[in-house]
Amino acid sequence: MEDEVTLCVGEEAVRRWAHAKKLSSRTTDAIINMGYTSMEALSLLTEEDVTDCQDIPVGQRRLLVHSSVGTFPLGPAAASSDRDRNTNGTNQNSASIGPCAPQNANCSQPDQATGPSPEVQENEFIRNVLGQLHGPIPTSDSGLTPFSTWALDARLRTLRGSMLAPSTKKTYGSYLRTYISFCNYLGIPIVPISTLNLCRFVAYLSLRLSFMSIRNYISVVRLLHLEMGHNNPIDSYLVESTLKGAKRLLGASTCPKLPITPLLLHKMRQTLDFHNPPDLIFWGVCLVTFFSFFRKSILLAPSWGLFDPKKHLSRSNISFDSSGAVISVTWSKTIQFSERTLLVPLPHIPDSPFCPSCILKLIFRLYPAPTHHFPAFTYCVNSHWCIVTYNWFLQKLKHVLSLIGVDPSKYSGHSFRRGGGLFCA
The missing domain is CATH 1.10.443.10 (Intergrase catalytic core)
Structure with a gap:
């Protein structure tokens, strides 16, 4: 049992963290070579450390600082980022990494620093977008700054992608893989699905799942069709009657886990x-x-x-x-x-x-x-x-x-x- 816990310590914990944050192996090696060989040490990373390391490309430096602030919002990197924004507010379009935290920054006093606010996160997004556009952006007659359609579409994808919680996305992904495999096996289109084929999908699920699980699985079919601009395929007498038959045959009872007394x-x-x-x-x-x-x-x-x-x-x-x-x-x-x-x-x-x-x-x-x-x-x-x-x-x-x-x-x-x-x- 203890061996499983100690797998996530030391350099291995740092490497797993870096892999989860999409940092390259070159960047990970540079972090460890700088002496950040544990999560405890990594929490003390400053922007100055990242800036001084020439082995890390500029893009990876930005990602490293952003990931460090996200994981340790009260650490030196976050404090340095917030102070940089406050003292250099007029240089919103700067593409360089801001000044580092002071050498005497004390991570053991987190009440002296605050995590990034929603306004700061929004400013980061705007600064990144402006940095990718060429030249100054004129102001429209309405007083609003016109973004390019590319930037708006990118923001739209971010908003749409945040609709579901990460755990819900993971669960829906399992449902979706089952549905796609079923459609591929029968050689039918995924969207739109006919009422008869959807009833066949319910029959297929009823061979191995409970009624409540069937309800959960077909919810992803509804979501797919609504996303593609189609009507909800579940709103059909044939589908509802099939589900009612499955409920009567399989029952709707659940088997909850026993309580710890x-x-x-x-x-x-x-x-x-x-x-x-x-x-x-x-x-x-x-x-x-x-x-x-x-x-x-x-x-x-x-x-x-x-x-x-x-x-x-x-x-x-x-x-x-x-x-x-x-x-x-x-x-x-x-x-x-x-x-x-x-x-x-x-x-x-x-x-x-x-x-x-x-x-x-x-x-x-x-x-x-x-x-x-x-x-x-x-x-x-x-x-x-x-x-x-x-x-x-x-x-x-x-x-x-x-x-x-x-x-x-x-x-x-x-x-x-x-x-x-x-x-x-």
Whole structure:
């Protein structure tokens, strides 16, 4: 179990992060040669470091700075970028990388720097577009700056591509591949599909899927047709009657995972060695998930490279007081557009191994992160930082459940949310 965690540390973690950010292997080698051989070190990267490295092409320098600011929005690179915009506001069309952060920049004081605001991100887009156009752009009679149709179309594609959440895109991609394979097998066009062929697709899915899954799969057929300007093919008596028959034949019942109860938590704790860092962090995730009702998409990132402090729980999201801890989040499954801040209290349970605020405070004191925007559930072993991913947590959970004689196939990460809800009811 521990080997799987340590795969994402040191140079390997930096290389995975760089690969996820579309950085070239030449750029990755240059980063490591500069001494940034861990995510802990990479969080201290400054624009001056990037500018002084002649082994990195200009385009890759820009991408490296942009990726560093996105992953570490409170780090020196982000602080330098914000200061550069404030002091050089009149030079919006400049194509060079701005001045570096001061040498005494302290990443351990994140309250002295702020992440890029939506206005700053918009200015970056405008500056990039203007830099690719030739010559000055005249002002129209209406007072608006006329962009080229190419720039507007690029912006339009960005807006359209942001319509769905990344997790939804991934799910729809699976549905789409199944639908395309079905059409190719029958030799029929993907769009538009006839009513009879769509009913055949439902019949094909009914041989291996539940009724609720069939509904999900044909949703991508509807989306494809609407995107191509066609009518919704599901709005048909023949299709609706076929779906009704599938529902009657297959049933609409679901098999939700069982809840993690306090009794199960007690048995699980007896199998853990709290002198072992992964076991300690695992227990922390269990308690926070149980008492906060958070979904996996908030608590744990898929990897170092995919960690997003705006979406995943970081140490800056957690504060402590005499009554326990408070977690503040601005993104979740039900808060997709950061329209509000959700404050979730974690209780303080004196002299109890089930106190979520105590275990969090212990983790933070044993493994103090160099910056507050580090993932909440990380620990340091032999000067290398390790991140707990959801896949590792799920495998660890199944292993622990099997040790106490419980069928792990009946439980998942969502079991903590269900168990916590039942415990508070």
